[in-house]
Amino acid sequence: MSPNKKMPLTLCVTSGKGGVGKTSFTVNFALALARNDNRVLVVDGDMGLANVDVLLRLSVKHNIRDALESGADPRQALIFARPNLAVLPGASGVPEMVSLGVKQQARLADFIKSVSVDFDYVLIDTAAGIGSSVLWYNRYSDHNIFILSPDPTSMTDAYALIKLLSRDHGIGRFNLVLNFVRGAREGSHTVDTIKRVTQRFLNLELAHLGSIPEDRAVRQAVLDQLPFVEQTPGSKAARAIHEMAQRVHTLL
Numbered sequence: 001m002s003p004n005k006k007m008p009l010t011l012c013v014t015s016g017k018g019g020v021g022k023t024s025f026t027v028n029f030a031l032a033l034a035r036n037d038n039r040v041l042v043v044d045g046d047m048g049l050a051n052v053d054v055l056l057r058l059s060v061k062h063n064i065r066d067a068l069e070s071g072a073d074p075r076q077a078l079i080f081a082r083p084n085l086a087v088l089p090g091a092s093g094v095p096e097m098v099s100l101g102v103k104q105q106a107r108l109a110d111f112i113k114s115v116s117v118d119f120d121y122v123l124i125d126t127a128a129g130i131g132s133s134v135l136w137y138n139r140y141s142d143h144n145i146f147i148l149s150p151d152p153t154s155m156t157d158a159y160a161l162i163k164l165l166s167r168d169h170g171i172g173r174f175n176l177v178l179n180f181v182r183g184a185r186e187g188s189h190t191v192d193t194i195k196r197v198t199q200r201f202l203n204l205e206l207a208h209l210g211s212i213p214e215d216r217a218v219r220q221a222v223l224d225q226l227p228f229v230e231q232t233p234g235s236k237a238a239r240a241i242h243e244m245a246q247r248v249h250t251l252l
């Protein structure tokens, strides 16, 4: 690497509650960034139940765990899924990868760093919950993107994870993406509520990167194993993703 080479910006996509659209967001946001001439790496950091490869219909030969254990060149595990877009597939059904020990964390950090150098953005799709791999990925990344839905359980779980990360892990900045929005009023009410609560009880200002409407195109794209920004580029969800990709500099 040349001494002046810019390091990639690493963004961790996380949520607290499961099923709120982290993987759909990560894959489609990555594609939108890739189409804006950025070189993007998606790391499937859901160490127990990986599925980035499923949404892109990729055939996986080596995953993150195989590459870590074999000591082979980590780049061999990368799949070049689209122009400007590579994927480091996660391990599925491997419970010990969910709770990382300190040594594993150090190896994973070296490993991800070594594959990241050729990219402008690294997006890490984490597991749901507050397992040690989720906390570690949040600490490792330059910035986080918190996906939540207007569902009160999603807000409660996001709040719990934000509290844990700010209190015990030194993270002071949180960027929200609201998903499954069914109307402007619901969207702004949800964002205002979580911002007010975190300001009042944690003394934290949350940033709002954008909102994605509930959109049948998203579910259909998952069923067809194609990203919705490709399958239905004119859909409301795809337009929302492209707008956020244009605003990515606000995370810096």
Ligand SMILES: Nc1ncnc2c1ncn2[C@@H]1O[C@H](COP(=O)(O)OP(=O)(O)OP(=O)(O)O)[C@@H](O)[C@H]1O
Binding pocket: 015, 017, 018, 019, 020, 021, 022, 023, 024, 025, 046, 127, 128, 179, 180, 181, 212, 213, 214, 215, 216, 218, 219, 220, 222, 237
């Ligand atoms: N904006 C949306 N409109 C409609 N359906 C959506 C939307 N976003 C996500 N979904 C659907 O919600 C389901 C869960 O999405 P996804 O797998 O991306 O969530 P996740 O947070 O990554 O889940 P997990 O925590 O299990 O990893 C999928 O079936 C997806 O199609």
